[in-house]
Every structure is written in structure tokens, then in C-alpha cells.
Amino acid sequence: MLRILDIDPEPLERVRYLNARPGGGTETRLLAIERATVAGLPEGLDALAVVSDLQGIANGELLGVAVASALEPLTSSRTGVLIASDLYSVPAANKRGGHGDVSPAWRAFAARFLWVAGVSGNHDDVSMVSGHNVHLLDGDVVELDGLRVGGVGLVCGNPQKPGRRAEADQLAAIELVAGEEPDVLVLHEGPAGEADQPGHPRIALDVPLIVCGHCHWPRPLFTHAKGQVLNADSRALVLMRGD
Numbered sequence: 001m002l003r004i005l006d007i008d009p010e011p012l013e014r015v016r017y018l019n020a021r022p023g024g025g026t027e028t029r030l031l032a033i034e035r036a037t038v039a040g041l042p043e044g045l046d047a048l049a050v051v052s053d054l055q056g057i058a059n060g061e062l063l064g065v066a067v068a069s070a071l072e073p074l075t076s077s078r079t080g081v082l083i084a085s086d087l088y089s090v091p092a093a094n095k096r097g098g099h100g101d102v103s104p105a106w107r108a109f110a111a112r113f114l115w116v117a118g119v120s121g122n123h124d125d126v127s128m129v130s131g132h133n134v135h136l137l138d139g140d141v142v143e144l145d146g147l148r149v150g151g152v153g154l155v156c157g158n159p160q161k162p163g164r165r166a167e168a169d170q171l172a173a174i175e176l177v178a179g180e181e182p183d184v185l186v187l188h189e190g191p192a193g194e195a196d197q198p199g200h201p202r203i204a205l206d207v208p209l210i211v212c213g214h215c216h217w218p219r220p221l222f223t224h225a226k227g228q229v230l231n232a233d234s235r236a237l238v239l240m241r242g243d
Contacts, residue, residue: 001208002040002147002183004221004228005242011035012238015070017056017063018093026094029056031063033070034220034235037242040183040208042146046076048239049113052084052188052213052232054105055123057093064105067236072112074238080144081109083118084213084232085153085188088125099162103128110134115144119153121188121214122163126153139173141180150182150207155189155214156200171202178206189214193222193229205229 011032019029031054041048049071051064058066064087087102102124109116110131117135120126126136135142137151152173157164165173178185190212192199198215205226213233220237222229230237 001227002038003208004230004239005037005039007034007036007221007237012074013070015058015063015066017058017066019056020090020093020096022096024094026092031056031067031234031236033067033074034237036237036239038239039242041239041241044078044145045080045114045147046078046241049075049079049081050084050211050230050232050237050239051081051235052211053086053121053216053234054236055086055089055096055234057089057091062087062089062102062105064102065108068105068108068112071236071238075113077114078145079113080147081113081116081118082149082184082186082211083109083116084186084211085119085121086123086213088123097123099123099125101125101128103130106134107131117142117144117149117151117186119151119186119188120163121153122155122157124163137186139177141177141182147184148182149184149186150177150180151186152177153188174203178204182207184209184211187212190229190231193217193231197222197231199229
């Protein structure tokens with residue numbers, strides 16, 4: 001069973017980027033690339049890189065492009081990438097939200113790593129996301145180098161708005177994929193953890209590891225009786241073999 005053993009409090013690297021301030025305007029931030037050790041990785045993989053909610057601009061491009069470049073020297077050629085989505089930012093990084101093409105970020109990860117698997121979020125246009133080693137999941141389970149990865153995109157909400165699905169349909173899709181027993185389930189909107197770890201209260205926890213984003217957690221990991229939830233909102237984590 002895939003299980004995170006610990007997360008190093010000292011980042012491996014930091015990436016400087018422009019971020020939209022609440023209420024408008026732009027600020028400079030640092031995104032931490034964190035290292036975690038994990039048990040249960042299949043033999044075909046040395047590590048997993050996990051990202052979500054990289055909603056910023058670095059060097060004139062989507063933050064995800066810069067993060068992919070920064071991750072490459074920190075990992076091996078046998079590294080897969082899990083994307084819990086929302087990689088879009090308006091080009092000037094001066095307005096929160098928005099909805100647009102995130103294929104440049106997906107291509108940047110796919111060009112550098114063994115494979116990329118993930119989902120769409122409520123700010124991402126994924127219509128141009130493709131590639132021989134790219135797996136955009138929504139109700140699917142794929143096996144990649146011995147790791148069973150399931151995914152359900154979007155969030156609960158009004159289906160007339162971008163990136164949303166009716167709550168009953170979304171919960172049913174998640175339950176269906178969880179029933180196929182993936183090793184890891186990638187969502188954008190994930191379950192709730194402890195009091196300071198918000199999420200959707202009706203998303204089930206019947207998977208060894210759920211990777212998600214959407215709501216920021218001060219502590220990215222929640223461990224419960226049936227497994228763990230890793231919230232990568234505004235983070236990049238490298239899960240390295242620790243067993």
C-alpha cells in the first residue's frame with residue numbers, strides 16, 4: 001500500500017513567481033518544492049512528483065512550466081507526475097481565478113518525466129492537453145509502471161459553470177473510481193481532514209492515498225483509519241522511495 005512516511009520541513013528548492021493578490025494587483029511569492037518519503041512505490045518508479053493549484057506566472061509563462069524545470073534535476077528519469085489541476089493564471093497575474101489553456105504546463109511535465117497523470121479543475125481548459133505519456137483522467141483508472149492511478153476531475157457545483165459537475169454526479173463518479181481499488185486517487189476538490197484542512201465532507205476516504213488541491217491546507221497531509229490525503233494546493237512535493 002502506498003503510504004507517506006514523512007515530509008521534510010526544509011524545502012528542496014523554492015521557485016519565485018508572480019501571484020494575483022486578493023482584490024487585485026500582483027505580488028511576488030515563493031513556491032516550496034518539498035521532499036517526502038513514501039513506502040509502497042512499485043519497482044518501476046523511483047519517485048512521484050505531485051502538484052496542484054500552481055496559479056501564477058514565472059518568467060512570463062505559467063508557473064507549472066517553471067516548476068517542471070525546477071523538479072527535473074531533483075528527480076530521476078523514473079519519476080511519474082500527478083497533477084491535481086488548476087494550473088492556470090491570467091497572463092499578468094493580477095486577477096484571481098480565470099479560465100484558460102493549461103497545456104503548456106502539462107507539456108513541460110510530460111517532456112521531462114516518465115509520464116503525467118491528472119485531472120482538470122475549475123480554472124483549467126484541458127482541451128489541448130495530450131501526449132503519448134499524458135493521462136488526463138475523469139472517471140478512469142490506468143496502470144502506470146505498476147501503480148494504479150484513478151482520477152475524477154472538476155468540482156461539485158453548478159454544471160452550467162466551467163469546471164463544475166452536479167454534486168450527486170460528482171460523488172457517484174468518485175465512488176465508482178474508488179471501487180476499482182486504485183493505489184492513488186487524484187481529485188481536484190478532495191475530502192476534508194482535520195479542523196484546519198477544509199474539503200468536501202461527503203467525499204469518501206476508501207483509497208490508500210488521495211491527492212487533491214482546491215482548498216489550501218497549512219499541513220498537506222491527513223492520515224486516517226483507511227489511508228491518507230495529500231493536499232498539494234500551491235505546493236510541489238517529491239515523494240521519494242523510503243522503504
